[in-house]
Each structure stands twice: as C-alpha cells, then as structure tokens.
Amino acid sequence: MKKARTLSESFYYAISGILYAFRTQRNIKIHFATALLVILMSYLLKLSTLEILTVFMTITIVLVTEMINTAIETVVDMYTQEYHPLAAVAKNVAAGAVLISAINAIVVGYIVFYKRILMLLSLSK
Ligand SMILES: Nc1ncnc2c1ncn2[C@@H]1O[C@H](COP(=O)(O)OP(=O)(O)OP(=O)(O)O)[C@@H](O)[C@H]1O
Numbered sequence: 498m499k500k501a502r503t504l505s506e507s508f509y510y511a512i513s514g515i516l517y518a519f520r521t522q523r524n525i526k527i528h529f530a531t532a533l534l535v536i537l538m539s540y541l542l543k544l545s546t547l548e549i550l551t552v553f554m555t556i557t558i559v560l561v562t563e564m565i566n567t568a569i570e571t572v573v574d575m576y577t578q579e580y581h582p583l584a585a586v587a588k589n590v591a592a593g594a595v596l597i598s599a600i601n602a603i604v605v606g607y608i609v610f611y612k613r614i615l616m617l618l619s620l621s622k
Contacts, residue, residue, distance in 0.1 A: 562598040566591040
C-alpha cells in the first residue's frame, strides 16, 4: 500500500479527491453552482459577519457530507456489486447525512435570505 510521504503529496491526493467528486457527482456540481450563487447574493445583500459565517459553514457542511457520501458509496461498490443488506445500510445512512445537511441549508437559507428577498421584491414594484 502506498502511503503519502510529504505534505505536498497529501495535499495533492486531497485535491484529486475533490476534483474526482466534482467530475463524477452531478449533485456536487449542483451544490457548487448553488454555493457560488449564494455567496454572490450574500455580497449583494450585505449580510452581517455572523450571517456570512453561517452561510459559509452551511455550504461547507453540504459539500463535505456529499463528499463523504461519495467516499462511502465508492467503498461499498468496491466491496460488492451484489445486493447486501449492510451495503444498503451504509449507503442509506450516508444519504441520510446528506439529507440532514440539505435540510439545514434550507432552514439557514430561509432565515437569512427570505425577508431580504421579499423586501427587494416589494421595493422593485
Ligand atoms: N450493493 C447494494 N446492496 C444493497 N443495496 C444497495 C446496494 N447499492 C445500492 N443500494 C441501495 O440503493 C440506494 C442507491 O444507491 P446508489 O449507489 O445508486 O446511490 P445513488 O442514489 O446513486 O447516490 P448518488 O446519487 O449520491 O450517487 C442505496 O441508498 C441503497 O439503498
């Protein structure tokens, strides 16, 4: 088994993991595009420092859980292509983690952006 020897090698492996997840996972592409849009909106709507921190934490949690989900799916698929109840448990629990992070993102998005967007819409009338 090949072990990472230097810090730069470890960094390279981590970056290639991120690029693999981005290349192969449609959901991660969607989350990434949404994150860019949310960051742009945060800038335009002049969020407070605390709100910006919350938005960044939320984006990070969604992307990280998606990547861990991808890692778990990959390990399960490497282990078996056959139906196995434990494979189902592993994948379902990983998918559950993604769902929880997505619900958190919706709640944060609602609390931070909803009133501001309503105000903008009423101003533009
Ligand atoms: N080897 C397996 N044995 C038993 N059930 C499985 C197995 N592979 C997948 N499943 C079931 O099918 C579901 C979907 O698995 P799959 O690997 O297709 O992920 P996915 O929904 O395509 O995820 P993503 O969209 O994130 O790639 C799992 O949550 C699990 O319930």
